[in-house]
């Protein structure tokens with residue numbers, strides 16, 4: 001397997017090869033996702049929330065939850081003082097679950113990795129938890145997120161070690177060198193699901209758009 005020894009829904013999504021495939025897999029997983037991730041001790045949403053709150057002032061808006069899934073982060077962003085958050089995801093089923101929580105101002109069914117229909121610098125902050133990972137979105141998804149993040153705004157994301165070592169780290173260094181962004185914070189690699197065996201660690205990353 002591409003990423004440890006995961007079974008069932010998790011193993012399948014890590015091995016997805018095409019965007020339509022991953023959307024269909026998440027559609028089928030959407031109703032039980034929150035429960036299964038809670039059982040697995042899923043950490044990315046809490047880590048991203050903590051990083052965002054540390055680097056983006058209360059009240060900043062609008063925010064984009066890129067790869068929002070069922071809205072595990074959106075549930076907390078409003079409570080933390082970010083009044084306008086929009087969700088983007090490739091899976092209609094995941095977005096339907098997010099919609100039920102009533103915490104997003106808009107839901108966008110779109111694919112990361114290609115052009116996005118938002119103006120340059122539109123969002124004050126972007127968070128993307130558990131999306132830059134095996135079988136999901138690679139480095140090709142980063143440039144558009146940077147384009148739609150306003151100067152001075154932050155992009156908080158998690159990146160799985162396999163992607164990090166496979167070119168992500170080099171690209172971040174290159175963008176830093178070009179003055180496009182500043183790497184504000186980078187966590188130590190951590191296991192995102194302690195309840196699962198064989199999970200490849202990820203890191204949390206905070207990038208500030210120049």
Ligand SMILES: C[S@@+](CC[C@H](N)C(=O)[O-])C[C@H]1O[C@@H](n2cnc3c(N)ncnc32)[C@H](O)[C@@H]1O
Pocket residue numbers: 019022023026044045066067068069070071072073088089090091094110111112113128129130131136137
């Ligand atoms: C592990 S889930 C994370 C969801 C949410 N951020 C969380 O932490 O619970 C990954 C999400 O990324 C979405 N996704 C995968 N590939 C995508 C793509 N190319 N564009 C947009 N969303 C994508 C999936 O549909 C899924 O909802």
